[in-house]
Amino acid sequence: MVPRYLVNFDAVKIDKVITDVVVVGSGIAGLTAALEISKQFDVALVTKSELKETATWYAQGGVATAISSEDSPKLHLRDTLEAGAGLCNRDAVDVLVSDGPDRIGELIRLGTEFDWHGDRIGLSREGGHSLARILHSGDTTGSEIEATLIRTANAWQSVQVFEHRFSLDILTDNGRCVGILCLDEPTGRLVLHLAKAVVLAAGGAGQLFSITTNPPISTGDGMAMAYRAGAILADMEFIQFHPTALDQDSMPRFLITEALRGDGAFLRDCNGERFMVGRHPLAELAPRDVVTREMVNIMQRCGDDPVYLDATHIPEAVLKERFPNIWNHCSVNGINIAKDLIPVRPAAHYTIGGVKTDLNGETIIPGLYATGEVACTGVHGANRLASNSLLEGLVFSKHIANLIMHELSAEENGPVLEFKLEYRMERPQIDLNIERERRWLQRLMTDYVGVVRSEKGLEFAISQLKERDRILRAQFKSLAGFELQNMLCIAGLVARSALARRESRGVHYREDYPEPSDDWVTHLEHHFTEDAVAG
Numbered sequence: 001m002v003p004r005y006l007v008n009f010d011a012v013k014i015d016k017v018i019t020d021v022v023v024v025g026s027g028i029a030g031l032t033a034a035l036e037i038s039k040q041f042d043v044a045l046v047t048k049s050e051l052k053e054t055a056t057w058y059a060q061g062g063v064a065t066a067i068s069s070e071d072s073p074k075l076h077l078r079d080t081l082e083a084g085a086g087l088c089n090r091d092a093v094d095v096l097v098s099d100g101p102d103r104i105g106e107l108i109r110l111g112t113e114f115d116w117h118g119d120r121i122g123l124s125r126e127g128g129h130s131l132a133r134i135l136h137s138g139d140t141t142g143s144e145i146e147a148t149l150i151r152t153a154n155a156w157q158s159v160q161v162f163e164h165r166f167s168l169d170i171l172t173d174n175g176r177c178v179g180i181l182c183l184d185e186p187t188g189r190l191v192l193h194l195a196k197a198v199v200l201a202a203g204g205a206g207q208l209f210s211i212t213t214n215p216p217i218s219t220g221d222g223m224a225m226a227y228r229a230g231a232i233l234a235d236m237e238f239i240q241f242h243p244t245a246l247d248q249d250s251m252p253r254f255l256i257t258e259a260l261r262g263d264g265a266f267l268r269d270c271n272g273e274r275f276m277v278g279r280h281p282l283a284e285l286a287p288r289d290v291v292t293r294e295m296v297n298i299m300q301r302c303g304d305d306p307v308y309l310d311a312t313h314i315p316e317a318v319l320k321e322r323f324p325n326i327w328n329h330c331s332v333n334g335i336n337i338a339k340d341l342i343p344v345r346p347a348a349h350y351t352i353g354g355v356k357t358d359l360n361g362e363t364i365i366p367g368l369y370a371t372g373e374v375a376c377t378g379v380h381g382a383n384r385l386a387s388n389s390l391l392e393g394l395v396f397s398k399h400i401a402n403l404i405m406h407e408l409s410a411e412e413n414g415p416v417l418e419f420k421l422e423y424r425m426e427r428p429q430i431d432l433n434i435e436r437e438r439r440w441l442q443r444l445m446t447d448y449v450g451v452v453r454s455e456k457g458l459e460f461a462i463s464q465l466k467e468r469d470r471i472l473r474a475q476f477k478s479l480a481g482f483e484l485q486n487m488l489c490i491a492g493l494v495a496r497s498a499l500a501r502r503e504s505r506g507v508h509y510r511e512d513y514p515e516p517s518d519d520w521v522t523h524l525e526h527h528f529t530e531d532a533v534a535g
Ligand code: SIN
Pocket: 059, 060, 061, 062, 256, 257, 258, 259, 349, 385, 386, 387, 388, 389
């Protein structure tokens, strides 16, 4: 039996913080929700690490939005649906592309400095976009947005921030979400955050793989705790790999933004050939699943040599001005991108599936909302269009905030937050090298649940995960142990969905079923039961 909660607890005996709303996660989605809701209600923002240690901070390329005179939300919708390979929720995409320009306007009013060319905002192009529509701030767009939102939260002093507080589980009472159970890392104490609404914005699960652009915090915690609480997880088989992460040992892998290819960089194989020409009409700017798979083939043919990005024909001044972060990072690593080829490999980049929500971010658990990478709103379908994710966080967090403010304003006294809740279960203590186990899991997922999948490989991965069931039942005390339990839980769901989907679609590629099938224009969902096993 898999426990409903990661730890045993007695709510009566734990320290409590009571606010109107708790937001879990401090990337663009969490900060946007927190700032909006705090205009009317008390908000506690709980985050696992430092405020800025989020996937948003590392986002380079930018935010896709239809703002140019040649563009329109309709064209943005068309490109998003095309990338999503038949599985996008059209209504959700409509909300994304229609609300986008207004949300970007708000970000600019808060002080976000996007790049301008004279009196026009600078727009770049990335894979799958039919024209230039990516707003950017050099090649550190995510950190510019994150810094703006953090500055705003500090200036307004309206959001109570709890850093280094790890959310263990969503508390439910009579089927309603009443708060979250946390581990306060510095003190090692359990803390209950009680609230009338919880907004989950806890990011993705890129750390399931050995090579990822995601920071170490991206361990799927939000998905795992929502799952244990009874929310639906959907589309978990769709893991997006970014083709061009710098081929070096650091983790997270340093991303070389797709915008570099948008500005003209080529991809070359170990013999110096441009291999994407003739493989896809958009060549290097084909959707990233197409580029990634082609790279995997090329690397196999080249004896596992990396692939090379060639920006040497782009003027040095342009490279320095437009991509200062990449310029500096590569220089420090001995690569002069104006003269040298840049070695790159694919890396796990984005978890497309997640906690299923409606257009207002509501989950099936009353009082629980999800937004950003942790959520599955349906906008990405089977393949996320580049630079749509920051926009998704902005747009849907605003909808969530509006709904929560409306609902809380309508409540006379709000739901009663006093409840008696105790959870006890026999849990073995196990002696485990957690770090080694995490690396083992990442290797397993990379080898058998990565870019190219097969029935045999997936069945093997699932059987290996099943053997780790005892870890899910064990009692850990450290954050690393809880992360491992969450990662095992989510890895099992990704592998099971990937095995079930007997076709190739979007980012999910099965070498034994290499074509899409009309039978599979559908979504796979997971519901937790305490009888579930990891695999
Ligand atoms: C990039 O800059 O290439 C990443 C953009 C994204 O993942 O949307």
